[in-house]
Amino acid sequence: MNSFDTVLAIVLMVLLGYIAKTLGVLREKDAYSLNKVVVNIAIPSLIFNSIYNSEISTITALLKMPLVSVIISLLIGIMIFLWTRLSYYDKRRAWSIILPTAMVNSGFMGYPVVLGIFGNAGLLRAVLYDMGSVFVFLTMGVLLSFIFGNDYRRILKRTIFFPPLWGLFLGVAFNAFSLPLGLISHIIDYLSRAAVPLIMISLGLSLDFKVIKSSLRDAAIVSTFRLIVSPLLATLIVTLFLFSGLEKSIAIIEAAMPSAMLSMVLSIENDLDINLTAACVFMSTTLSLVSLPLIIGLIA
Numbered sequence: 001m002n003s004f005d006t007v008l009a010i011v012l013m014v015l016l017g018y019i020a021k022t023l024g025v026l027r028e029k030d031a032y033s034l035n036k037v038v039v040n041i042a043i044p045s046l047i048f049n050s051i052y053n054s055e056i057s058t059i060t061a062l063l064k065m066p067l068v069s070v071i072i073s074l075l076i077g078i079m080i081f082l083w084t085r086l087s088y089y090d091k092r093r094a095w096s097i098i099l100p101t102a103m104v105n106s107g108f109m110g111y112p113v114v115l116g117i118f119g120n121a122g123l124l125r126a127v128l129y130d131m132g133s134v135f136v137f138l139t140m141g142v143l144l145s146f147i148f149g150n151d152y153r154r155i156l157k158r159t160i161f162f163p164p165l166w167g168l169f170l171g172v173a174f175n176a177f178s179l180p181l182g183l184i185s186h187i188i189d190y191l192s193r194a195a196v197p198l199i200m201i202s203l204g205l206s207l208d209f210k211v212i213k214s215s216l217r218d219a220a221i222v223s224t225f226r227l228i229v230s231p232l233l234a235t236l237i238v239t240l241f242l243f244s245g246l247e248k249s250i251a252i253i254e255a256a257m258p259s260a261m262l263s264m265v266l267s268i269e270n271d272l273d274i275n276l277t278a279a280c281v282f283m284s285t286t287l288s289l290v291s292l293p294l295i296i297g298l299i300a
Contacts, residue, residue, distance in 0.1 A: 006116030017204020042195035044167030051171025069132025077102030100259035215279035258284035
């Protein structure tokens with residue numbers, strides 16, 4: 001499947017979820033159940049499969065990928081932070097848009113896109129890039145807990161037991177020690193295949209254009225940083241890091257992904273403006289269905 005067909009298939013699956021919600025076949029709250037299946041079962045299986053079936057030497061050679069992810073998030077976060085200061089935003093409003101700008105959806109959106117276009121070799125690189133996003137999630141959670149006086153131990157505990165991380169660790173361990181899987185390999189393979197359609201349908205169920213209208217200006221600014229500035233920064237950084245070929249393409253595409261859904265989790269936990277954060281997430285996600293095919297067409 002070429003890049004155009006892959007992106008079209010993904011867009012149609014998102015549209016299927018949205019139509020199912022519109023027709024009442026599924027409800028918006030069903031996305032919560034689908035997400036639990038994705039996060040706790042399907043994505044960990046997908047990650048495990050990718051790591052287990054790769055050469056350890058290849059994984060070691062790609063350890064710059066999470067570093068690039070963190071650097072891009074840091075730079076984008078600093079840029080939007082400075083913008084909120086120049087605009088005299090209060091602390092609560094400022095962090096409500098810093099989160100969706102700095103946190104990228106390199107897993108939920110990144111995995112399906114990269115897997116469809118570049119196959120398992122691309123997915124391995126996307127997984128490692130996404131590990132940088134997990135680090136950003138942990139750092140943001142701890143930082144906000146200090147800023148707003150919350151219990152940072154909760155975010156640490158949740159991250160330690162985050163199933164995708166265990167998919168990574170177990171994949172590396174089973175690979176390094178050449179542990180056989182037997183029948184389990186078939187089960188994991190079936191579960192892995194469920195990840196992409198469930199993610200896309202869940203995303204379609206979550207789209208809410210009414211939320212976007214409530215914070216149009218801020219959401220447009222965040223979307224600009226996430227979908228345009230971020231991949232441009234990635235292009236510069238991967239050039240400085242001497243990336244080439246598949247690593248360069250994956251890093252730029254992952255950097256072009258929309259705001260992470262997990263930013264809404266941190267917004268809720270820290271009593272920020274969840275409607276504002278949600279508007280940023282949903283607008284960047286909706287616009288990414290247009291921007292991603294353009295970026296992929298330029299580099300893939």
